[in-house]
Amino acid sequence: ASQIRPKPDPFALVAPQLSRIRDEFVHLLGSAHPGLDDIAKYYFLRPSKQLRPLLILLFSQATNGLGKGWHAKKRTSDQACRDGHAEYLDHSLSRSDVLNDWNPRIPDKTTLFNSGFSLHPPQHHSALHIPSSNSVTSTSLVSPPVILPTQERLAQIVEMVHAASLLHDDVIDESPLRRGTASAPEAFGNKLSVLGGNFVLGRASTALARLGDPEATELIASVIANLVEGEILQMQEVHSAERDTPASPSVVKNAWTIYLQKTYMKTASLMAKGARAAVVLGGCAEGEVYREVAYAYGRNLGIAFQLVDDILDYESADDALGKPGGADLQLGLTTGPALYAWEEYPELGPLIYRKFNQPGDVELARDLVRKSSGVQRTRGLALAYANQARRVLEPLPDSDAKAALEVITERVIKRKS
Ligand code: FPP
Ligand code: MG
Numbered sequence: 001a002s003q004i005r006p007k008p009d010p011f012a013l014v015a016p017q018l019s020r021i022r023d024e025f026v027h028l029l030g031s032a033h034p035g036l037d038d039i040a041k042y043y044f045l046r047p048s049k050q051l052r053p054l055l056i057l058l059f060s061q062a063t064n065g066l067g068k069g070w071h072a073k074k075r076t077s078d079q080a081c082r083d084g085h086a087e088y089l090d091h092s093l094s095r096s097d098v099l100n101d102w103n104p105r106i107p108d109k110t111t112l113f114n115s116g117f118s119l120h121p122p123q124h125h126s127a128l129h130i131p132s133s134n135s136v137t138s139t140s141l142v143s144p145p146v147i148l149p150t151q152e153r154l155a156q157i158v159e160m161v162h163a164a165s166l167l168h169d170d171v172i173d174e175s176p177l178r179r180g181t182a183s184a185p186e187a188f189g190n191k192l193s194v195l196g197g198n199f200v201l202g203r204a205s206t207a208l209a210r211l212g213d214p215e216a217t218e219l220i221a222s223v224i225a226n227l228v229e230g231e232i233l234q235m236q237e238v239h240s241a242e243r244d245t246p247a248s249p250s251v252v253k254n255a256w257t258i259y260l261q262k263t264y265m266k267t268a269s270l271m272a273k274g275a276r277a278a279v280v281l282g283g284c285a286e287g288e289v290y291r292e293v294a295y296a297y298g299r300n301l302g303i304a305f306q307l308v309d310d311i312l313d314y315e316s317a318d319d320a321l322g323k324p325g326g327a328d329l330q331l332g333l334t335t336g337p338a339l340y341a342w343e344e345y346p347e348l349g350p351l352i353y354r355k356f357n358q359p360g361d362v363e364l365a366r367d368l369v370r371k372s373s374g375v376q377r378t379r380g381l382a383l384a385y386a387n388q389a390r391r392v393l394e395p396l397p398d399s400d401a402k403a404a405l406e407v408i409t410e411r412v413i414k415r416k417s
């Protein structure tokens with residue numbers, strides 16, 4: 001039946017929630033200190049894609065009611081959000097077992113959706129796993145289930161974590177532009193941007209604690225660590241034992257592995273674990289397939305999203321992007337297009353190793369990438385990940401929200417900014 005229905009507009013489906021989320025940032029980020037207040041809210045004042053909240057709200061809508069724990073979660077969720085936006089106590093996480101990615105309960109290091117990711121070169125991505133639909137009935141959902149207040153708050157928390165990372169990112173990247181206007185460090189300076197980012201992260205953490213769900217808390221807390229890990233991985237040089245000889249396949253393969261791992265950490269982790277946390281808040285118990293579906297969708301979509309971001313950095317100008325184009329080579333970064341180009345133009349090797357830091361390196365590298373099929377092949381890889389994101393949705397019963405999640409996998413590839 002889903003084939004004959006018109007495709008829903010993802011934003012229209014959760015428009016009231018998205019606008020409420022936007023309005024409430026002002027309350028969640030309020031501070032008596034005007035300087036801090038301004039910087040904390042700065043990146044929320046401009047229109048943004050709101051992709052992460054969208055994903056969380058739609059996953060909630062597509063899966064609520066399906067999990068065994070749905071009724072219990074529904075009963076407790078109103079109470080969990082009772083805080084309003086009044087005061088925020090300064091309590092830090094004290095659990096000694098705050099989990100990270102190496103804990104088996106969080107599936108990053110399991111083989112489930114990792115196969116074809118870090119263990120194989122990109123041409124083998126078709127080996128990615130699709131969850132089985134063993135615990136799923138094929139009935140359609142008649143009316144869209146409610147989105148719980150906790151899930152709406154989660155969508156907001158995830159956007160706050162994202163904004164906090166941008167406040168820091170624009171310092172690290174020395175970027176003057178974000179969302180079509182002066183970046184936070186450009187407008188307020190580096191010190192306030194770093195402090196503002198920490199403040200946003202603090203408020204997000206408080207809101208997260210108030211959801212009262214240890215597993216959702218662990219998932220999002222581990223994302224914050226992932227974002228930093230991704231950033232550190234990105235700073236790593238491409239290593240080769242023989243710097244002056246043509247790149248061996250193993251050197252290129254290793255560079256690809258690190259690049260895709262970094263891409264997961266810095267972008268896809270928030271989408272994967274955010275979507276999974278939404279399903280957890282909706283009452284899906286351990287072992288129910290919807291959690292794995294959410295994680296796999298977010299992971300594949302997030303990698304596709306970042307691959308397209310890395311293409312746009314080569315293709316688009318500042319005014320289309322709302323941020324500086326051509327930034328990656330300037331920052332010394334070798335992304336998908338240049339990794340593919342390296343296979344076709346071995347002379348890129350020395351430039352990659354020295355992070356394009358000699359006069360003329362950036363220009364030469366850009367020319368070689370443009371002459372190569374690097375951008376086109378990166379687009380193909382992004383498409384493969386986006387298709388995979390669509391395919392992993394198969395176990396979900398048909399609904400408008402599911403159809404909207406499918407639409408997002410197309411839009412991520414088509415986007416121009
Ligand atoms: C944007 O990437 C940046 C990220 C996706 C993550 C940045 C993470 C950190 C700076 C670690 C600190 C994290 C927290 C939570 C405080 P980009 O620079 O490639 O994209 P851009 O072109 O949009 O700047
Ligand atoms: Mg960056």
Ligand code: MG
Pocket residue numbers: 169170173175
């Ligand atoms: Mg940046």
